[in-house]
Amino acid sequence: MRFFKPVIAAAALMIAFASCKKDSNSIDTTPNFYFVNGGPAGFDDNLILFPSADTLTFNMIISSTYLPSKEVTIMLSVEDSSRQYYNSVHFTNYQQMPSTAYSFQTSITATTESVYDTIPVKLNKQFLGGEDYMLPVVITSISQYKLDTSRRVLYLHTSGNKLAGIYASTSFKTSYDGDAAGGTISDTATTKLIKNLAPVSSTQSQLDYAELGSNGWKYLLTYTNGTFIVGVNDVAKNSVQPGSFTIITSTFNPLTKDIYIKSSYKNLSGDERIVEESLTLQK
Secondary structure, eight states, rough: OOHHHHHHHHHHHHHHHHHHHHHOOOOOOEEEEETTTTTTGGGOOOOOOOOSSEEEEEEEEEEEOOOSEEEEEEEEEEOOOHHHHHHHTHHHHHHEOOOGEEOOOOOEEEOOSSSSSEEEEEEEGGOOOSSSSEEEEEEEEESSSSOOOGGGGEEEEOOOOOOOEEEEEEEEOOOEESOTTOOOOEEEEEEEEEEEEEESSEEEEEEOOOOGGTTTTTEEEEEEEEEEEEOOOOHHTSSTTTTEEEEEEEOOTTTTEEEEEEEEOOHHHHHHHEEEEEEEEEE
C-alpha cells in the first residue's frame, strides 16, 4: 500500500496540472464591441465630404469580436471632450459641430444574427460654415458584454473644401488645323452646361472638362493655402497626343468662387485645340 500512495498522489498532481494547462489555453469568446474605423487609427476613413447636395448620410458601423448569444443594448452619445483631446494631441483646430447639423439614433439593439450593426448619421451642410468640424460619437455603454475602449470613439470630421458646389459653365473651344501658332482655325464652338464640382479629398476636387465629361475627361483641381492648381485626369491625357495637354492659365476667386481655366491639347492627328472655360458658382 505504501507503494501505491505515491503513485496515486503523482497521478492526481498530473491531472491537476493538465486541468490548469487546459484552462490557461482556453479562449474567451465573450463579445467585445467597437466602432469599425474607430479610434485615432481610423481617423482618415471618417472624413465627411459633401457633394453638391446640402445633406448626406454617413453610416457608422459597430461590430463585435464574437456573435452575441443574446440581444445587446448599445448606447451612443457625442463626447466633445474627445474633440478637445484630439486637437491637443494632434495640433489640429477642429470646431465643435453644431447640434443642428446632425442627427442619429442614440440607442440600438444588437441582435444575435450578426456581428455588425449600422447606425446612420444624417448631416446638414447648411448649418455648417467654412470651418473644419468634428463630431466625436462614442459608445457609452454595452449591456452585459465588453467594450473595446481603444475604439469606442468615432471621429467624424469635415474639411472646408473651398471649391465644391454647383457651377454654371461656359466653354469656348477653338480648333486648329495643325498648331495654333501659325495654323488656321477650322472650327469654334461654345458650350454652356451646369456642372457639379465634387470633392474627392479635403483639398482636391474634380470637374467635367468642357463638353467632354461624358467621355470621362475631368479637371483635377486643388486649392491649398491660397494656391490654385489645375490638372487633368489620365483619361484625358491618354485620349490626346502624348505630352500635349497643357494648362495655359487658371484662376480662382475665393470670395466669389469664380473659376477660369485656359488649356490646350493636340488630338491624335496633331491638330491643336484651345479651350477657355469660365465657371460661376450657383450654390
